[in-house]
Amino acid sequence: MTYFPDEVVEHIFDFLSSHRDRNNVSTVCKAWYLVEQLSRLRVFVGNCYAVRPERVMARFPGMKCLTVKGKPHFADFNLVPHDWGGDALPWIETAARCCPGLEELRLKRMVVSDESLELLARAFPNFKSLVLISCEGFSTDGLAEIATHCRGLRELDLQENEVEDHGRQWLSCFPDSCTSLVSLNFACLKGEVNTSALERLVARCQNLRCLKLNRAISIESLIKILARAPNLVELGTGSFTADHRTEAYQNLLNAFYKCNSIRNLSGFWDAAPRYLQAIYSICSSLTVLNLSYAPAIQVNDLIKMIRHCFKLQKLWVLDSIGDKGLAAVACACKELQELRVFPSDVYGTGIAAVTEEGLVAISSGCPKLNSLLYFCHQMTNAALITVAKNCPHFTRFRLCILDPVKPDPISNEPLDEGFGAIVKSCKDLKRLSLSGLLTDKVFLYIGMYASRLEMLSIAFAGESDKGMVYVLNGCKNLKKLEIRDSPFGDAALLENVGKYETMRSLWMSSCDVTQGGCKALAAKMPRLNVEVINEREESDEMVENPSDMHRVEKMYVYRTLTGPRDDAPDFVWTF
Amino acid sequence: MELELGLSLPSSDMMMEKRIKTNFCKKRSFDEVLDEKTVTLPLFLQREEDGHGNSDSELNYGGGRVIVGWPPVKLPRRRTNCVKVNMEGIAIGRKVDLSLHDSYQALFRTLYMMFPKKHEDLTYAHVRRTEEEDGGCDYKVTYEDEDGDWMLVGDVPWEAFIMSAKRLRIIN
Numbered sequence: 052m053t054y055f056p057d058e059v060v061e062h063i064f065d066f067l068s069s070h071r072d073r074n075n076v077s078t079v080c081k082a083w084y085l086v087e088q089l090s091r092l093r094v095f096v097g098n099c100y101a102v103r104p105e106r107v108m109a110r111f112p113g114m115k116c117l118t119v120k121g122k123p124h125f126a127d128f129n130l131v132p133h134d135w136g137g138d139a140l141p142w143i144e145t146a147a148r149c150c151p152g153l154e155e156l157r158l159k160r161m162v163v164s165d166e167s168l169e170l171l172a173r174a175f176p177n178f179k180s181l182v183l184i185s186c187e188g189f190s191t192d193g194l195a196e197i198a199t200h201c202r203g204l205r206e207l208d209l210q211e212n213e214v215e216d217h218g219r220q221w222l223s224c225f226p227d228s229c230t231s232l233v234s235l236n237f238a239c240l241k242g243e244v245n246t247s248a249l250e251r252l253v254a255r256c257q258n259l260r261c262l263k264l265n266r267a268i269s270i271e272s273l274i275k276i277l278a279r280a281p282n283l284v285e286l287g288t289g290s291f292t293a294d295h296r297t298e299a300y301q302n303l304l305n306a307f308y309k310c311n312s313i314r315n316l317s318g319f320w321d322a323a324p325r326y327l328q329a330i331y332s333i334c335s336s337l338t339v340l341n342l343s344y345a346p347a348i349q350v351n352d353l354i355k356m357i358r359h360c361f362k363l364q365k366l367w368v369l370d371s372i373g374d375k376g377l378a379a380v381a382c383a384c385k386e387l388q389e390l391r392v393f394p395s396d397v398y399g400t401g402i403a404a405v406t407e408e409g410l411v412a413i414s415s416g417c418p419k420l421n422s423l424l425y426f427c428h429q430m431t432n433a434a435l436i437t438v439a440k441n442c443p444h445f446t447r448f449r450l451c452i453l454d455p456v457k458p459d460p461i462s463n464e465p466l467d468e469g470f471g472a473i474v475k476s477c478k479d480l481k482r483l484s485l486s487g488l489l490t491d492k493v494f495l496y497i498g499m500y501a502s503r504l505e506m507l508s509i510a511f512a513g514e515s516d517k518g519m520v521y522v523l524n525g526c527k528n529l530k531k532l533e534i535r536d537s538p539f540g541d542a543a544l545l546e547n548v549g550k551y552e553t554m555r556s557l558w559m560s561s562c563d564v565t566q567g568g569c570k571a572l573a574a575k576m577p578r579l580n581v582e583v584i585n586e587r588e589e590s591d592e593m594v595e596n597p598s599d600m601h602r603v604e605k606m607y608v609y610r611t612l613t614g615p616r617d618d619a620p621d622f623v624w625t626f
Numbered sequence: 627m628e629l630e631l632g633l634s635l636p637s638s639d640m641m642m643e644k645r646i647k648t649n650f651c652k653k654r655s656f657d658e659v660l661d662e663k664t665v666t667l668p669l670f671l672q673r674e675e676d677g678h679g680n681s682d683s684e685l686n687y688g689g690g691r692v693i694v695g696w697p698p699v700k701l702p703r704r705r706t707n708c709v710k711v712n713m714e715g716i717a718i719g720r721k722v723d724l725s726l727h728d729s730y731q732a733l734f735r736t737l738y739m740m741f742p743k744k745h746e747d748l749t750y751a752h753v754r755r756t757e758e759e760d761g762g763c764d765y766k767v768t769y770e771d772e773d774g775d776w777m778l779v780g781d782v783p784w785e786a787f788i789m790s791a792k793r794l795r796i797i798n
Contacts, residue, residue: 128695185700211702239702343703394697426697453697510698535695
């Protein structure tokens with residue numbers, strides 16, 4: 052291979068799409084390293100603190116697309132303090148200096164200020180696509196900058212961000228000359244937008260294929276928008292309710308009738324049953340349906356709709372669908388690959404919504420199922436064993452029993468055997484989340500069988516350090532481990548310290564790890580950042596005599612090339 | 627075994643909280659947590675709230691459990707949480723969605739807008755000044771919790787409040 056000219060090697064590398072493959076080939080020899088670094092267009096940084104932006108951009112000067120992730124996953128559930136970090140500005144500033152040809156930026160769980168967005172909008176003349184997922188720190192003013200200055204913008208995709216509402220005018224900032232939009236998602240915005248500006252924008256962007264509206268958009272607006280965009284493939288419907296004085300139903304029916312290309316539907320925030328019938332005509336072409344923000348949809352209406360959705364591959368619903376609704380899904384949706392069932396009753400008044408029966412029905416009716424997120428009130432070992440047998444192709448299996456330490460209600464035993472069956476049967480399992488009553492045994496199974504596992508989430512599980520050690524010693528592909536409220540302490544933490552350099556990160560909160568344990572880990576492994584988050588107001592005694600015996604409330608460990616970060620707030624200590 | 631519920635200071639019960647957590651992990655029954663004869667459990671353990679009205683504490687609240695960050699769903703999915711609001715002397719009540727507010731301050735602002743005081747011209751600026759000068763609201767807001775008891779709004783951490791509040795009542 053080294054006798055081939057560089058262009059040939061580069062062309063061969065073009066066929067490698069995954070970052071891991073490209074990372075691997077670059078370690079073969081110096082020649083390959085050089086060819087690869089100059090030809091890499093898409094760069095993925097899984098932890099913004101693992102490497103400095105300057106270093107990334109020096110290595111990959113041809114970078115066109117950058118993905119950066121910030122806060123640990125548990126930040127989604129309020130476990131990471133607000134000012135912990137993850138600022139996007141250094142990345143955008145450095146890219147502005149070093150890679151002005153940047154076309155796409157994807158950020159997840161990062162803090163993005165309006166200032167950052169303004170810089171982004173002005174610094175990259177070829178900028179085409181901005182995707183922000185679970186970010187915060189910006190307002191509609193920042194969006195106005197993007198709309199105003201990004202000529203040729205194709206994609207603005209805002210997924211589940213916290214965006215401050217500074218008014219409805221940002222959408223009007225897209226100039227009349229902007230006709231390039233292919234994808235626009237502002238579903239997470241809480242405020243109103245200028246609907247006439249939106250309608251005009253949609254009308255002039257003939258290539259628009261994905262449009263996800265926010266809750267403030269009424270059915271009347273939706274109808275006008277659909278009339279101007281009959282070629283949409285993905286649609287987020289907005290509130291899907293109307294002033295019942297208007298007879299919007301017939302207009303809606305007509306509008307959807309003309310939209311032959313819709314394959315992906317979401318939204319429906321306030322959907323009234325009679326409006327739901329208007330979409331029956333497109334149900335049979337749908338591959339993705341997200342009803343998880345629609346608590347107003349009753350299960351019988353849901354079942355009527357689902358019966359039409361025989362091509363469905365991805366379904367997200369609320370647990371109000373019940374076991375009965377899931378049985379209907381199992382009958383109708385034979386192509387189903389991904390199912391997510393979210394809790395509708397987060398405040399836990401205990402009305403049983405879905406149980407193990409619903410999951411078993413799905414597993415027997417939908418043999419192609421490979422990705423599951425399931426919030427339920429109870430689960431049995433027998434059910435999990437059946438599911439494991441029916442669906443051996445799971446790559447993602449996340450089960451959340453709402454009472455965190457609930458045993459199998461029939462046998463009163465822990466759920467070790469059930470999860471054990473899952474990891475044994477599903478040889479391609481990459482992501483697993485556990486819940487229910489679990490002993491160390493489940494971790495023995497995971498360590499033994501889950502050889503392809505990359506991400507494991509543990510809460511309120513295990514009995515002793517042995518549990519965590521089974522996982523660290525067994526799962527050779529483990530990249531991310533996050534643990535809360537489990538009895539794992541210093542002995543487990545320090546058992547296999549070299550493991551952490553093979554992983555992206557380890558999170559432990561409300562466990563038994565002590566300050567002394569964290570210090571010992573940091574001392575042994577200089578290429579890890581061992582961060583401890585201390586939010587408590589310590590009593591005077593504790594401050595005067597900080598003891599290595601004190602338990603650490605939250606610890607985040609990650610491999611890094613940069614050493615301790617310089618933007619850590621005062622409640623984060625790096626040992 | 628006797629339990630006394632008292633408003634004890636957090637710091638003195640730091641170790642108790644840790645024991646509760648340890649035992650919660652190891653033993654699954656709440657009854658087994660305490661093996662001492664008489665124990666004073668803090669009614670709640672409160673840490674410093676950040677500006678958003680979120681406090682990062684584990685609470686043992688009446689008989690139920692409030693666990694931070696559980697179930698593991700993102701903030702936008704926490705469901706709308708509408709409660710009725712009545713003001714003393716006003717026949718018609720309103721409804722307020724608690725999930726759209728992230729702090730007591732935000733809630734009070736909404737309530738002021740919904741129930742402006744009759745004899746005053748209530749603008750937002752006036753509301754702000756009132757809050758700063760009086761250090762609180764002009765009128766008392768109470769709520770009915772899950773046990774049917776009426777409590778003063780503002781005493782417990784925001785997250786616990788929105789989970790237990792069933793109705794609000796404003797008293798002049």
